[in-house]
Amino acid sequence: MDIRRLGQGEALPLDLMLEADPSEELVRGYSAKGMVYAAEMDRRLVGVYALLPLSETVVEIKNIAIAEPERGKGYGKELVNHALEEAKRGGFKHVEIGTGNSSFDQLALYQKCGFRLKSIDRGFFTRHYPELIIENGILCQDMVRLAYELK
Numbered sequence: 001m002d003i004r005r006l007g008q009g010e011a012l013p014l015d016l017m018l019e020a021d022p023s024e025e026l027v028r029g030y031s032a033k034g035m036v037y038a039a040e041m042d043r044r045l046v047g048v049y050a051l052l053p054l055s056e057t058v059v060e061i062k063n064i065a066i067a068e069p070e071r072g073k074g075y076g077k078e079l080v081n082h083a084l085e086e087a088k089r090g091g092f093k094h095v096e097i098g099t100g101n102s103s104f105d106q107l108a109l110y111q112k113c114g115f116r117l118k119s120i121d122r123g124f125f126t127r128h129y130p131e132l133i134i135e136n137g138i139l140c141q142d143m144v145r146l147a148y149e150l151k
Contacts (some may be wrong), residue, residue, distance in 0.1 A: 001046065003082045004037045006017060013038060013048050020065035023129055030062050037086070045117075049079050051086060057093040060122045064097075080113045087151045095148040099124060102138035107146075115146035137143060 006012070017027045030052045047070070050062040061083045066075050070147035080097075087095045097115060099106040111117075124134055124143035133140040 001078060002058045003039045003047075003079070004038055006038055006064060012036060013026050013045055016045060016048050016065045016067060017050075017063050019068075020063045022131070022133065023109040025064060026128070034062065035086075038084075039075065040118040043072075047054065047075050047079050049083055051083060051090075052094065053090075053092070056091075059087045059092040059095055061087075061089065061095060062095040065098075075107050077113060082111075084124050084148065084150065093150055095150060097148075098124075098143045098145045100133065100135060100140035101142040101144055102133075102135055102146075105108050107144060113148070115148045118147040120144055123124065 012028070012031055012074050014024065014027065017031075018024060031050055034050045034052035036048065036050045038045055038097060045067065047064070047066045049064040052062050054060055061080065062085075064076060064079050066079070070106045095115075096118065097110055098121070099110065101120075121143040123141055125140045
């Protein structure tokens with residue numbers, strides 16, 4: 001898998017990004033302020049993520065998404081590890097990531113990659129998204145934030 005940063009003016013892979021975050025407005029907003037990376041195999045898009053600097057020392061991984069047919073093959077972990085390396089290369093000391101209270105697979109993945117629970121933003125998804133998000137049969141209401149310290 002080849003992972004590369006999207007160039008200035010290059011079209012966002014919105015279809016895939018909207019699978020991880022259903023708000024086009026939010027996706028476009030943080031993509032414009034951060035760096036978007038595309039993962040490709042044989043010139044086929046298989047994954048995407050964004051890095052958004054929050055301060056001089058903290059960066060947030062946003063919108064990790066893997067194309068449906070490629071899920072469950074370890075590519076999500078590869079993207080997380082690539083993001084951690086990019087953050088380190090960028091001089092950041094801390095990496096944060098957030099996901100929904102109902103996103104069991106993502107919560108497990110991030111903890112397997114070394115992230116630790118940091119905080120919960122209660123009601124985040126009901127405040128910021130006009131449509132209800134149901135995942136794993138559970139209403140997604142709260143943002144669970146995790147953090148990783150780079151060494």
